Amino acid sequence: MATVAPxxxxxxxxxxxxxxxxxxGTNKKAIVDEAVREYIDAHRDEINQAVLVAxxxxxxxxxxxxxxxxxxxxxxxxxLGGVPEA
Known part of the structure; x- marks a missing residue:
């Protein structure tokens, strides 16, 4: 079962x-789900570049x-006190 995150x-x-x-004739969840997936598909190259830079x-x-x-x-x-490596 998928986790629901508001x-x-x-x-x-x-x-x-x-x-x-x-x-x-659908629900809001389906609209948001499809919109986010389409947005990510349309910006996949930008996202991948940002991941590589990071x-x-x-x-x-x-x-x-x-x-x-x-x-x-x-x-x-x-x-701010540094980050312990141990």
């Missing part, structure tokens, strides 16, 4: 999703992984 959208987007679901920044240390995940530089991490 998402939040603004009121206008929710209205658009509701109208599309109504007139297409992977090149990881040098095997925990600090490099935390840096990529948080967007903080190694220097900023050190200012």
């Amino acid at each position: 998402i939040k959208v603004d009121a206008e987007t929710d209205r658009l999703i509701s109208h599309a679901a109504h007139f297409l 992977l090149k920044q990881i040098d095997g240390t925990k600090a490099s992984m935390v840096s990529v995940l948080t967007g903080l530089s190694r220097e900023e991490l050190d200012e």
Whole structure:
């Protein structure tokens, strides 16, 4: 069974999703699911490039992984107390 994770959208987007679901005879979940999949397919090359850039920044240390995940530089991490490697 798939895990359900709620998402939040603004009121206008929710209205658009509701109208599309109504007139297409489906539910809001199906509209959002298909829209996200189409968006990802349309931007797959950009996503893959961003993944490659992130992977090149990881040098095997925990600090490099935390840096990529948080967007903080190694220097900023050190200012905050660093990242223990042990």
